[in-house]
Amino acid sequence: xxLIVKKVAQLITGFxxxxxxxxxxxxxxxxxxGFAGGAILAGAYILQILAFGRDPLxxxxxxxxxxxxxxxxxxxxxxxAVAGFFIGAKVxxxxxxxxxxxxxxxxxxxxxxxxxxxxxxxxxxxLTIFLALIIYKEEIEE
Amino acid sequence: MELxxxxxxxxxxxxxxxxxxxxxLLSAVxxxxxxxxxxxxCFLLLKAPDLAIVxxxxxxxxxxxxxxxxxxxxxxxxxxxxxxxxxxxxxLAVIFMLVLVFFFIQAINTLNPFGEHSLRMASAYVGETxxxxxxxxxxxxxxxxxxxxxxxxxxxxLFTAAIGVLTILRIKGKK
Numbered sequence: 001x002x003l004i005v006k007k008v009a010q011l012i013t014g015f016x017x018x019x020x021x022x023x024x025x026x027x028x029x030x031x032x033x034g035f036a037g038g039a040i041l042a043g044a045y046i047l048q049i050l051a052f053g054r055d056p057l058x059x060x061x062x063x064x065x066x067x068x069x070x071x072x073x074x075x076x077x078x079x080x081a082v083a084g085f086f087i088g089a090k091v092x093x094x095x096x097x098x099x100x101x102x103x104x105x106x107x108x109x110x111x112x113x114x115x116x117x118x119x120x121x122x123x124x125x126x127l128t129i130f131l132a133l134i135i136y137k138e139e140i141e142e
Numbered sequence: 143m144e145l146x147x148x149x150x151x152x153x154x155x156x157x158x159x160x161x162x163x164x165x166x167l168l169s170a171v172x173x174x175x176x177x178x179x180x181x182x183x184c185f186l187l188l189k190a191p192d193l194a195i196v197x198x199x200x201x202x203x204x205x206x207x208x209x210x211x212x213x214x215x216x217x218x219x220x221x222x223x224x225x226x227x228x229x230x231x232x233x234l235a236v237i238f239m240l241v242l243v244f245f246f247i248q249a250i251n252t253l254n255p256f257g258e259h260s261l262r263m264a265s266a267y268v269g270e271t272x273x274x275x276x277x278x279x280x281x282x283x284x285x286x287x288x289x290x291x292x293x294x295x296x297x298x299x300l301f302t303a304a305i306g307v308l309t310i311l312r313i314k315g316k317k
Contacts, residue, residue: 023195028277031191033285035296039199046206067304074301081290095287099276108277114286118297125300126203129307133207 001051009051016044024119028108034115038122045127049134066131070124077117080110146187154180167217171208175201192281 001009023030024037087096100107157176164170178201185194267284277283285293 028279028282030279031281032195033192033279033282036192036195036199039196039203043199043203046203050206067308070301070304074297077294077297081294095275102272102276102278108275108283111275111277111282111286114290114293115282118293121297122300125304128304130203130207132304132307132311133210 001053006051009047013044013048016047017041020044020119020123024115025105025112027115027119028111029105034118035122037115038119039126041119041123042126042130045123046130049130066124066128070121070128073117073121073124077114077121080113080117143187147184150180150184150187165218167212168209171205171212174208175205178205192279 020037020040020043022037023032023040024034027033027037084096095109095111097109097113099109102108106112154177157173157180161170161173161177164173178197182194182198182201185191185197267288268280271280271283271288272278275283275287277287
């Protein structure tokens, strides 16, 4: 890509990433949540990869970080849901943490934790699909 | 409001038809983007900002991926000859579509008017989500508390999609 694209991508990516984190963390207060924020996080990574290409980012042949974090995130979501069986009302997906005061950042019990985990899951899954399309394509050309 | 929605829906239909008939696959992909981005404005007009955020981000990412795929492969559409088998298929599709439209109209006539619903579950959610879950955003409260199974299913679908892509696109087998 040209110098303008690279410079603009450099300047913007941090803000995009920060905006994704904001959407995820404030998911129980403002519109948005884990899905939207996770997709924005993946967008930040994809912007970097599209602007700079493979070599400056040191993308390896086996880029396993994204798929591992995706699997770990969905495993933790399941574990948190199963934990509802043992605490409180014995229901799957039981919201067992104290709800706190409505409208504060730390409130709503386990919902912010679910938001963060789902955000990681979505970001890692979209990034995994994109990386697979890039890396396996270069495997064809060799 | 209904006029604006109708104009947007008209745009979406035109974009979809153009995407079907465009000679260049790149312009077909971009015309398919019209449908997604008009849907974003529809969601905003219908007061669903959560859906609008998700739709605009996912639409952008899928468009980028589709453009990358189209630029890598061919940009020309494959030509299809119309023979007897094709005519039978097309007429069957048209008949099936007419039957579907007939039953769809019958079903729509029994629904409530647009914007007035009498769903008991929905009114219970609207009233009590904030006090029961402590979440100020109603949509997130419903998604992660009352409808936790739905969210788990969606996350599982993404997980399965990523695994499927990794499995199908792999050229060399595991040793």
